[in-house]
Amino acid sequence: MNKELFKHYNEAFESIYIHPESMDSKVAINLRSLFPKKIKDFDSRKKIRAQTLSPEDFDQSKKEILVMPYKGKFFKQCPGGNQNSACCNYFVLNLGSQCHFNCSYCYLQSFLNSPFMVIYSNIDEARFELSKVAKSMKDHRIRVGTGETIDSLGLDPLTNYTSELVKALKDNSNIQLELKTKSNFVDHLLDMNHYNQVTVSWSVNPEEVVESEEHETATLDQRLEAARKVLDKNFSVAFHIDPVIWHPDWEKNYKRLVKRICSSFKPNEVPYVSLGALRFQTEQAQIMKERFSRTSFVNSGEMFVSKDKKLRYDSRLRSKMFKTIIDEFKSYSRSWRVFLCMESPETWLQTYGDSPRRVEGLDELFVPKPLVNTETL
Amino acid sequence: MNKVLLNSYLTLKTPRSYAWKNLILSESIKGGLGSFDLSLEYSLEESLAYFSKTLSFFSKLELLDEVQKEYDVDVKKYFACFSFYLDLNLYNRIAKVKLKWSNEFLQWVKEKDLNPKDCRTFIYADDEADLNFILDKVSMLKPSKMNGLKIIDLYLDLKAYNMIDESLIKEFKTDQSLLKHLHKLKFKEAFKRDEQLDLHFSKIDLLKNVKLKVIREGDMNKIELNIRAWGPADLLKQMESVQKKIKEIKNAWSIS
Numbered sequence: 001m002n003k004e005l006f007k008h009y010n011e012a013f014e015s016i017y018i019h020p021e022s023m024d025s026k027v028a029i030n031l032r033s034l035f036p037k038k039i040k041d042f043d044s045r046k047k048i049r050a051q052t053l054s055p056e057d058f059d060q061s062k063k064e065i066l067v068m069p070y071k072g073k074f075f076k077q078c079p080g081g082n083q084n085s086a087c088c089n090y091f092v093l094n095l096g097s098q099c100h101f102n103c104s105y106c107y108l109q110s111f112l113n114s115p116f117m118v119i120y121s122n123i124d125e126a127r128f129e130l131s132k133v134a135k136s137m138k139d140h141r142i143r144v145g146t147g148e149t150i151d152s153l154g155l156d157p158l159t160n161y162t163s164e165l166v167k168a169l170k171d172n173s174n175i176q177l178e179l180k181t182k183s184n185f186v187d188h189l190l191d192m193n194h195y196n197q198v199t200v201s202w203s204v205n206p207e208e209v210v211e212s213e214e215h216e217t218a219t220l221d222q223r224l225e226a227a228r229k230v231l232d233k234n235f236s237v238a239f240h241i242d243p244v245i246w247h248p249d250w251e252k253n254y255k256r257l258v259k260r261i262c263s264s265f266k267p268n269e270v271p272y273v274s275l276g277a278l279r280f281q282t283e284q285a286q287i288m289k290e291r292f293s294r295t296s297f298v299n300s301g302e303m304f305v306s307k308d309k310k311l312r313y314d315s316r317l318r319s320k321m322f323k324t325i326i327d328e329f330k331s332y333s334r335s336w337r338v339f340l341c342m343e344s345p346e347t348w349l350q351t352y353g354d355s356p357r358r359v360e361g362l363d364e365l366f367v368p369k370p371l372v373n374t375e376t377l
Numbered sequence: 378m379n380k381v382l383l384n385s386y387l388t389l390k391t392p393r394s395y396a397w398k399n400l401i402l403s404e405s406i407k408g409g410l411g412s413f414d415l416s417l418e419y420s421l422e423e424s425l426a427y428f429s430k431t432l433s434f435f436s437k438l439e440l441l442d443e444v445q446k447e448y449d450v451d452v453k454k455y456f457a458c459f460s461f462y463l464d465l466n467l468y469n470r471i472a473k474v475k476l477k478w479s480n481e482f483l484q485w486v487k488e489k490d491l492n493p494k495d496c497r498t499f500i501y502a503d504d505e506a507d508l509n510f511i512l513d514k515v516s517m518l519k520p521s522k523m524n525g526l527k528i529i530d531l532y533l534d535l536k537a538y539n540m541i542d543e544s545l546i547k548e549f550k551t552d553q554s555l556l557k558h559l560h561k562l563k564f565k566e567a568f569k570r571d572e573q574l575d576l577h578f579s580k581i582d583l584l585k586n587v588k589l590k591v592i593r594e595g596d597m598n599k600i601e602l603n604i605r606a607w608g609p610a611d612l613l614k615q616m617e618s619v620q621k622k623i624k625e626i627k628n629a630w631s632i633s
Binding site: 066299 | 497501503537538
């Protein structure tokens with residue numbers, strides 16, 4: 001690990017707790033050798049019993065690592081695939097929960113109740129599950145992401161979990177592993193054998209939004225530079241403009257973001273770009289106001305309760321924002337493939353004039369795949 | 378220890394006997410002791426919790442304030458007796474800010490049985506003057522818990538953007554009318570779009586008994602069509618008249 005990265009983690013974390021069952025795991029050994037002074041007695045860890053964490057506790061949870069085995073099933077269907085959203089057949093494999101970045105809109109604020117950033121130590125079991133699912137669905141191409149409850153690469157230089165997971169790709173050519181991040185921590189990936197089955201994707205936003213809402217993350221330029229680095233090593237690259245956040249200059253700023261992407265990448269280098277508008281659970285609204293003030297971009301928009309009980313912008317405003325971004329991409333090249341993430345069929349119709357399965361270039365992503373019964377894994 | 382005060386708290390809903398070690402909390406024994414066995418030793422927190430279990434959260438806080446004048450009470454332990462997890466950060470914040478509330482507002486908070494989670498709407502407000510202004514207004518209007526919390530939250534949102542005129546707020550005599558006003562200010566762009574669409578619809582020349590209206594359902598605005606017909610033949614005629622205007626309806630929809 002280089003000095004800069006060591007400094008980054010050293011400043012980010014205060015304490016590290018290791019569950020007795022995880023003592024001999026590779027990640028625990030690595031953490032002990034890197035930060036011996038931060039290792040604390042497991043029994044002295046703070047125990048909090050709460051439905052949601054207070055703003056102070058939530059902030060603190062980002063600074064305290066807990067290494068422990070995960071007792072449930074790692075592999076899950078993406079929660080976006082419900083009756084109110086068009087499903088793009090995405091699966092998730094969670095290797096931890098919480099994130100040391102600090103985005104104002106992060107859904108973990110209303111989702112987590114643990115006072116720690118948890119790293120699951122039983123990576124071998126996760127890899128085993130991945131292989132098993134791949135074999136059970138060998139006639140289907142499946143996309144599996146590791147960035148649902150933790151940034152895929154935020155801690156990867158510490159855990160080396162990506163290098164463990166890619167071992168499962170060797171005999172399972174139907175898996176496309178997607179690493180979703182807002183970091184620029186890619187140097188440790190560059191010499192990895194990825195079997196052309198790893199997509200590194202960046203969640204991107206205009207620089208103004210990054211600065212105002214995505215605290216502690218890499219700048220837009222750093223993310224795009226990192227994307228170029230992995231692309232040069234034949235990784236696949238994708239971008240998620242998600243969440244699209246309304247703010248007074250949104251139109252100008254999102255057009256500039258598209259220009260920035262289109263001037264750095266060709267459409268054939270980026271299999272897809274996904275768009276999603278800001279959305280969150282109703283109970284999260286208050287937490288966001290407490291943690292990031294009522295005047296932050298995320299708290300300034302007009303949010304309504306939608307069919308799925310989440311707060312969202314007015315559907316016509318969402319469509320306008322999506323159309324603006326899509327039209328901008330298409331003005332550079334018709335070949336850009338842009339789809340909507342976690343959006344209602346109504347918004348698809350208002351934006352594209354059709355359902356995702358009938359939009360050229362996107363149809364394959366939305367063909368229904370068999371459900372995975374995780375209980376049998 | 379103010380026995381009378383404690384007695385008044387503790388007998389609020391369930392008159393019972395009240396004792397902790399050598400401290401008599403109430404002179405009169407009314408009703409049974411239930412599962413509370415006085416022959417055993419209980420901590421102050423357990424005793425207080427037992428006797429105050431029917432009180433609202435804010436009445437419990439008042440009781441704690443009184444007892445704490447003379448005794449050390451472990452607040453976390455006290456609330457744990459109710460299987461109620463108390464976030465100490467939140468508790469400390471509430472304990473601090475409630476000192477600045479007027480008696481009228483405190484009365485509303487108690488009457489509506491606000492819990493710590495409800496208080497998150499306003500206890501982190503930065504500007505004390507702004508907060509006091511709207512808390513006073515809520516105390517005056519005495520809205521339901523839900524309306525009161527919405528009024529405070531919307532006001533603080535709008536105030537943060539200087540989008541509100543206090544002198545106007547003072548004029549509102551009911552919580553519903555104030556809420557409607559604040560709602561319209563907070564969601565002004567969506568309201569504007571809906572109103573524009575309604576205006577466009579009103580200009581479409583439809584038969585007398587056909588009405589087109591914009592309705593809002595959460596994050597979507599929808600078209601509501603209302604037809605009154607005296608029979609099937611008239612219904613068909615009216616539906617055909619709408620059919621003829623569908624292009625204009627589409628135009629209005631796409632313009633606004």
